[in-house]
Amino acid sequence: MTLDEMAYNLLNLVRGGRSSNDEQISLNQLKFNIKHYRAMLIRRDYARNGYVSKTIEQDLGCLDLVRVDASKCCDLPPTCPVYRTNAKMPKTVRFNFRDAFTFIGKPDGTAAIPRVEPYEVEYLQYDKYTNSKPKYYVIDEYIYVYNPGGMEKINVRGVFEDPEQVYKFNTCNDGPCYDDQSPYPLPMDMVAAINQGIMNGELRLLSGTFSDTENDKQQDKPQQ
Numbered sequence: 593m594t595l596d597e598m599a600y601n602l603l604n605l606v607r608g609g610r611s612s613n614d615e616q617i618s619l620n621q622l623k624f625n626i627k628h629y630r631a632m633l634i635r636r637d638y639a640r641n642g643y644v645s646k647t648i649e650q651d652l653g654c655l656d657l658v659r660v661d662a663s664k665c666c667d668l669p670p671t672c673p674v675y676r677t678n679a680k681m682p683k684t685v686r687f688n689f690r691d692a693f694t695f696i697g698k699p700d701g702t703a704a705i706p707r708v709e710p711y712e713v714e715y716l717q718y719d720k721y722t723n724s725k726p727k728y729y730v731i732d733e734y735i736y737v738y739n740p741g742g743m744e745k746i747n748v749r750g751v752f753e754d755p756e757q758v759y760k761f762n763t764c765n766d767g768p769c770y771d772d773q774s775p776y777p778l779p780m781d782m783v784a785a786i787n788q789g790i791m792n793g794e795l796r797l798l799s800g801t802f803s804d805t806e807n808d809k810q811q812d813k814p815q816q
Contacts, residue, residue, distance in 0.1 A: 593775065593776055593778075593780075593783070594772065594773060594774065594775065594776055595623055595626065595755075595756070595776045596619075596772065598623075598626055598776060598778075598783065598786075599619045599622040599623050599626065600619070601787075602622050602626070602787055602790060602791070602795075603617060603619065603622060605787060605791065606791065606795055617795070621794075622790070625790045625794050625795075626786055626790070627753070627754055627755075627756075629785075629786040629789050629790060630778055630782070630786060631685050631753050633782050633785060633786065634648055634685050634751060634782075635685055635686060635687070637782075638685075638687050638688070638692075639688065644692070644694055644751060645779055647777060647778065647779045648751050648777045648778060648779065649694050649749055649750065649751055649777065650749065650750065650751070650752055650755060650758050650769065650770065650777055651747070651748075651749045651764060651769060652681070652747075652748040652749065652750075652758065652761050652763060652764075652769055653747070653748075653761060653763030653764035653765070653769055654699040654745040654746070654747055654763055655677050655678065655679070655735075655745060655746055655747075655748055655761075655763055656677070656678045656744065656745055657675040657676065657677060657678075657737060657740060657743065657744055657745060657746060658675060658676055658677075658678055659673075659674070659675050659676075660674055660675065660676045660736070661674075662674040672738070672739075673738065673739045673740065674713075674736055674737070674738055674739075675736070675737045675740050676734050676735065676736045676737070677734055677735045677746070677748075679760070679761070680732070680733035680734055681693075681730075681733045681734070681735060681748065681750070682733075682750075682752040682753070682754065682757035682758060683733065683752065683753045683754070683757070684750045684751055684752055684753065685751045685752065685753055687751075691730065691750070692750050692751035692752075693707075693730075693748065693749070693750040694749045694750055694751065695747065695748070695749040695750075696728050696735060696746060696747070696748050696749075697746065697747060698743065698746070698747065699743075699745045699746065699747045700747075701747055705726045705727065705728045705737065705746070706725075706726075706727055706728070707727070707728055707729065708727045708728070708729050708738075709729060710729045710730075710731055710736075712729075713727070713729060713738055716738055716739075723739070724739065724741070725739065725741070726738065726739050726740050726741050726743065727739070728746075735748065751777075755770060755776060755777050756770065758770035759771065
């Protein structure tokens with residue numbers, strides 16, 4: 593299902609299959625609620641199982657790296673080989689106090705780059721065993737790669753809070769990584785839980801307040 597289909601389906605459930613030209617429940621509000629419940633359920637599911645389903649993962653394709661002044665992003669000499677993605681990454685769902693990037697590595701997906709924390713970067717130059725190997729860290733939604741070893745692009749995959757933020761990435765086979773016709777990254781078994789949560793929560797007040805069952809282009813007034 594696309595996000596539009598999920599929102600229309602939820603509205604039909606609320607209205608019992610009846611449509612109205614003077615509908616007061618906003619589809620954009622329903623989409624916001626769907627995104628909120630999706631992120632919440634994914635966090636809960638990961639906390640219980642420690643597993644990320646491929647169904648909820650999104651691929652950002654191959655992202656260009658540009659060299660940056662290492663001294664401006666961490667306590668390193670300016671000559672240290674530090675590169676950064678051109679664009680900021682969409683915010684990820686929080687997984688137990690960490691972000692939800694599921695893969696960052698070579699464009700062909702054959703080798704992942706280990707992650708380090710920004711405060712650890714300054715010590716990498718002194719480690720004779722791992723100094724020559726690439727590492728990545730994240731600052732302000734940018735991905736930085738220390739010593740990429742000739743890599744000019746990286747592949748990034750993750751579980752993002754708002755899947756629609758992937759719209760702006762036209763890096764998947766020279767096309768968009770997500771559009772209006774893309775299946776919404778959500779397993780079908782979560783759809784019913786999302787519908788139930790929204791109907792029992794945010795929409796309970798609205799559906800009771802706006803009981804518009806007559807298509808008269810006038811919203812029914814709340815019952816006193």
